[in-house]
Amino acid sequence: MGKTFQKPEALADTITHYCPGCTHGVAHRLVAEVIDELDIRGRTVGVAPVGCAVLMYNYFTFDFQEAAHGRAPAVATGIKRVRPDLVVFTYQGDGDLASIGMSEIVHAANRGEKFTVIFINNAVYGMTGGQMAPTTMPDQRTTTSPFGRKPAETGMPIKMSEMLAALQTPAYITRQTLLNPKYINKAKKAIKKAFTYQLEKTCFSFVELVSTCPTNWGMTPLDAINWAKEKMLPYFSLGVFKTPEEDESAANSSSAKK
């Protein structure tokens, strides 16, 4: 019997800079496994965000472009429009995607750009040292909400998946998590599905991953997982919010009514 477990070819032999207990490593590995399984490494271009994953190109073995803060969906649009044969994905955090890059993600989704977005939602700005993000939970303490996030002053956490799913353009939109092995397996299936939709030139695909940030949450990795399960999952509910097939059937049924 040969090796049953090995490092994906798409993943580099580099030690990451991520903190102990951080879920970026798991997310990276899932993306790499999917790229290997779909055998697309030679024509994949990743778009790195600004945030903790800014250096992610050091951990993969295919072409990468580094975007400015929040602009990854615009960069990916530029690549995919002029080279539709390439497989393009962005990998963005919540500050990057849901705050400064809100306009870029909404319009890319609405145009139905045929690339994939991996959205890491850990309810905090990581790289800059734990400031409040648009996805920070009510009463969650961060360095810029030292007394806890007050929804009366700063609103409620933005549910990106639900928001993007409200757009009328067909898309694949799902929220998964990396909080235990069962969830991780499901997340991988979702990522693979997202890339497959892109390969089939079907639609825009978006996978939100509820993640942890033990360092900036000031918790042990285990406590962080428990906190995310307890506080985040009830609000950021897991599931598939939109598939292109549903859109098609919705369009068919509405035309049938006429």
Added chain:
Amino acid sequence: MGKVLMKGNEAIGEAAIRAGCLNYFAYPITPQSEVAEYLARRLPEAGGVFLQGESEVAVSYMIFGAAASGERVFTTSSSPGISLMSEGISYITAAQCPAVFVNIMRGGPGLGGILPSQADYMQSVKGGGHGDYKLLVMAPASVQEAVEMMMGAFSLAEKYRNPVMILGDGLIGQMMEPVEFPEHLKAKPSNKDEWATNGMETRKRNQRNLVKTLYLDPEELNSHNLMLKAKYDQMEKEDVRYEAYNVEGDYHVLIVSYGTMSRVCRTAIDNLKDQGVEVGMIRPQTLFPFPRTAIFDAAGKQSCRAVLCVEMSMGQMVEDVERSVLGRRPVHWYGKCGGEIPTPEEVMEEVKKLKS
């Protein structure tokens, strides 16, 4: 193909296609929206990509993405739009990707106005966005010259792996003139496989490419900036362009002017000649690199008493003229920047003040 009568904005769009660029991303803004309107019809027909982005910020990153994947790409905008694109331009320059930006300038600051202006000189020539970078900036004085600069811009952008900016005032975009598209200006194949993130399997060597702008190591960032500077120094050596007018004989005043403004100055110079007043002119065609030596030499002519910088801004080019003249002659400024173009008579009057 013979000459055709075209509006500047449309001619600029067509020139890009003729040069071999089939990718265009843009956001509408007066006075250059005709470029997008023209290309929305023309590019699909030519087998190219046309996309209207959601903002100039997004457009500048669509340009970044397309350029990084090794495809020729350009955008057009006007002053406030270029301000928004400046963030992306800084990244594109840092990442060393070739792209062409056209700025059909309108009056500023703020919303300013929609009439011709040259008030983005500093923004274009000195940087605009953050960090140490330069654009190669070309300023056309006619629709034909806009076509030629546009066609040549792609090769220059690829030579330096740096964005090139075509800086025209509103009149260049709005006026109609007969133009032709010289076949020899078609861009040559680029060296993209050495650097572009165009997918490993499309390249001969099976090594991944990386397009990035982050250098956390101070020595590495310093070397990166030194390497960028070397390119700007090379531009100053190899790609300065200017036109000299009426500089053969003795002249009392030397005008430095570019774009539409230089055409008014040319008329003023011809009229003054009839009145027995000789005036020479250096018209920078590249604003960066700036024709410093040409201006230094022309200002140093024994008959020359003064230098007059004429532009549709509050004297933004004056400091470049001063650092060219190096104190040999006094440098004066005349201009307007509300959208009105100074008349030949007004320029003549200014020259006469300096002569006496």
